[in-house]
Amino acid sequence: MSTHTPERAERSGTDVAAGPEAGAATRPETGLLIIGASQAGVQLAISLRGTGFDEHITLLGEEDHRPYQRPALSKEFLQDKVDKENLIFRSQQYWDEHDIELVKGARIVRIERHAPAEDGRRDGSGVAVAADGTRYPYRRLALAVGARARRLELEGAELDGVVYLRSADDALALKARLGDFRDVVVVGGGFIGLEAACSLHGMGKHVTVLEHGPRLVGRAVGEDTSEYFLRSHRERGIDIRLEARMRRLVPGTGERAGSVAGVELEDGTVVDAQLVLVGIGVVPNTELAEQMGLAVDNGIVVDRHAVASDGTTVAVGDVANMPNPLPGAPEGERIRLESVNNAIEHAKVAAYSLTGRQEEYAGIPWFWSNQADLKLQIAGLTLGYDSTVVRRDDAKGRFSVLYYRGGQVIAADCVNAPLDFMAVRAALGKGQNIPAGAAADPAVPLKTLVVDRTAQEVPA
Amino acid sequence: MPTIHYTDAAGETRDIEANVGDSVMETAVRNGVPGIVAECGGSLSCATCHVFVREDELEQLPGMSEMEDEMLYGTAVDREDCSRLSCQIKVTDGMELHVTTPETQV
Numbered sequence: 001m002s003t004h005t006p007e008r009a010e011r012s013g014t015d016v017a018a019g020p021e022a023g024a025a026t027r028p029e030t031g032l033l034i035i036g037a038s039q040a041g042v043q044l045a046i047s048l049r050g051t052g053f054d055e056h057i058t059l060l061g062e063e064d065h066r067p068y069q070r071p072a073l074s075k076e077f078l079q080d081k082v083d084k085e086n087l088i089f090r091s092q093q094y095w096d097e098h099d100i101e102l103v104k105g106a107r108i109v110r111i112e113r114h115a116p117a118e119d120g121r122r123d124g125s126g127v128a129v130a131a132d133g134t135r136y137p138y139r140r141l142a143l144a145v146g147a148r149a150r151r152l153e154l155e156g157a158e159l160d161g162v163v164y165l166r167s168a169d170d171a172l173a174l175k176a177r178l179g180d181f182r183d184v185v186v187v188g189g190g191f192i193g194l195e196a197a198c199s200l201h202g203m204g205k206h207v208t209v210l211e212h213g214p215r216l217v218g219r220a221v222g223e224d225t226s227e228y229f230l231r232s233h234r235e236r237g238i239d240i241r242l243e244a245r246m247r248r249l250v251p252g253t254g255e256r257a258g259s260v261a262g263v264e265l266e267d268g269t270v271v272d273a274q275l276v277l278v279g280i281g282v283v284p285n286t287e288l289a290e291q292m293g294l295a296v297d298n299g300i301v302v303d304r305h306a307v308a309s310d311g312t313t314v315a316v317g318d319v320a321n322m323p324n325p326l327p328g329a330p331e332g333e334r335i336r337l338e339s340v341n342n343a344i345e346h347a348k349v350a351a352y353s354l355t356g357r358q359e360e361y362a363g364i365p366w367f368w369s370n371q372a373d374l375k376l377q378i379a380g381l382t383l384g385y386d387s388t389v390v391r392r393d394d395a396k397g398r399f400s401v402l403y404y405r406g407g408q409v410i411a412a413d414c415v416n417a418p419l420d421f422m423a424v425r426a427a428l429g430k431g432q433n434i435p436a437g438a439a440a441d442p443a444v445p446l447k448t449l450v451v452d453r454t455a456q457e458v459p460a
Numbered sequence: 461m462p463t464i465h466y467t468d469a470a471g472e473t474r475d476i477e478a479n480v481g482d483s484v485m486e487t488a489v490r491n492g493v494p495g496i497v498a499e500c501g502g503s504l505s506c507a508t509c510h511v512f513v514r515e516d517e518l519e520q521l522p523g524m525s526e527m528e529d530e531m532l533y534g535t536a537v538d539r540e541d542c543s544r545l546s547c548q549i550k551v552t553d554g555m556e557l558h559v560t561t562p563e564t565q566v
């Protein structure tokens with residue numbers, strides 16, 4: 001199955017400026033080099049084997065861990081309910097059996113593309129160069145480089161005790177500090193901030209969440225859902241401050257000099273914190289793509305087949321900016337999604353592209369977030385909604401919001417309401433609708449309200 | 461060692477030695493058993509780890525939570541009386557479990 005052909009890497013006519021760095025190793029050429037060994041990269045490798053791609057695959061990532069799942073880092077892993085071994089995607093045996101070479105701890109810093117052929121077309125081959133100079137020649141390239149935590153730009157942000165939560169190393173470092181603090185400030189009331197806040201609160205920490213915006217998770221859910229989370233989290237004793245304006249992070253004194261001691265707000269009050277966890281979103285890792293001259297605009301711009309602007313490189317997962325995949329979405333609408341489901345579905349699309357099949361993104365985007373006793377499940381995309389319907393059953397602790405665009409349901413946020421989630425996801429998947437009028441009664445199962453979209457558009 | 465026997469919809473069986481404490485889902489995924497997707501990694505959020513447990517082995521498993529029960533109404537292949545979400549079944553000492561995976565999970 002393996003097709004290592006080192007000769008190809010040395011062929012003439014490349015625009016590789018200089019030879020390899022002195023002493024640096026050159027690996028045999030691989031059929032497909034996937035840079036980024038996380039959710040999207042792993043899925044791409046697995047899906048390619050499922051679609052019959054028989055060239056050698058190299059799955060390369062900078063982290064020193066076997067590929068693992070991130071979602072638990074802010075939830076079960078932080079709460080010590082699972083350990084690192086539980087988060088590993090596949091056993092080594094699996095990679096070996098499928099001729100997928102796993103390279104850990106290698107950071108790619110540069111891509112050298114082979115020169116175009118005489119007709120000006122590039123076949124997509126080149127060499128990826130790692131920080132230690134090792135060269136990885138490839139025939140095709142996939143960028144699954146994801147995103148990194150956005151850094152806080154504020155006086156004191158470099159103090160010890162200011163932490164982020166994106167990788168296993170971040171989570172391990174945070175866990176190692178659990179004994180050192182009582183008061184934690186979480187900067188950012190998005191999913192990761194709130195999940196971590198709930199985990200830490202559940203472990204007996206005193207937690208304050210500082211959210212710059214007027215509501216929680218403003219980027220991903222509507223106002224009703226924000227309000228629901230705000231109330232629930234405040235009731236459990238998490239101090240949440242909206243429209244919080246921070247002035248600086250305050251250093252400790254004496255023994256704690258150099259470490260953070262609190263957060264000073266613009267009104268002069270100081271919130272004590274021996275740990276400040278920053279969760280203010282992510283920045284897509286587009287540097288390699290930019291250096292390659294690929295179109296970049298809030299992520300690597302790809303078409304419906306996960307192919308970048310050069311026509312050969314594929315880009316998948318958190319790093320990709322793609323056409324809105326929801327059936328019926330307006331032409332030209334683009335989106336960059338940060339979710340496991342997207343990483344998986346997008347990788348499947350890319351796997352087809354790499355084997356010459358032109359499949360489009362199928363399936364309905366979905367997302368989950370567990371925050372203490374609240375299990376949020378989101379189906380669809382709220383982009384461009386014009387009305388909502390709230391279903392609320394306080395006795396059962398259930399809460400859902402359905403989002404509509406032009407009378408058609410396009411998404412739902414469901415809290416502790418899996419039946420609602422499932423009904424909406426299924427309806428979206430079949431292109432069906434759940435008419436808004438009847439949906440507000442939480443006693444009526446949504447499943448019983450589903451109608452065909454076209455049937456509804458024909459006047460009675 | 462406990463062993464889980466996974467039979468796919470076409471009738472092919474793979475027997476996997478499992479670690480006590482892992483879930484039936486984790487055991488499958490780590491070894492690349494087809495037919496179990498498990499998008500949410502065991503968080504009881506996706507219902508893509510649906511399995512049918514051999515009828516006579518059902519009773520020896522701990523019962524399911526209300527959440528699992530409700531999630532089972534949203535599986536890609538309709539639930540049956542012997543349906544479970546495999547991320548909710550922990551491997552126990554000496555376990556010999558036979559499960560069948562549905563034709564599709566999504």
Ligand SMILES: Cc1cc2nc3c(=O)[nH]c(=O)nc-3n(C[C@H](O)[C@H](O)[C@H](O)COP(=O)(O)OP(=O)(O)OC[C@H]3O[C@@H](n4cnc5c(N)ncnc54)[C@H](O)[C@@H]3O)c2cc1C
Nearest residue numbers: 036038039040062070071108145146147317318338339340
């Ligand atoms: C704490 C946390 C909780 C989450 N919870 C949920 C959740 O509940 N539900 C959900 O749907 N999603 C959740 N997510 C989001 C989900 O994990 C991401 O959407 C998913 O990991 C994206 O996968 P990816 O492969 O595109 O990118 P990433 O996971 O970011 O992986 C990219 C990989 O590429 C590597 N890399 C980058 N540049 C280079 C380079 N130059 N050379 C070599 N390697 C490189 C990185 O080190 C990284 O390992 C969560 C994320 C985090 C961090």
Ligand code: FES
Nearest residue numbers: 502506507509547
């Ligand atoms: S793995 Fe998602 S519900 Fe079991």
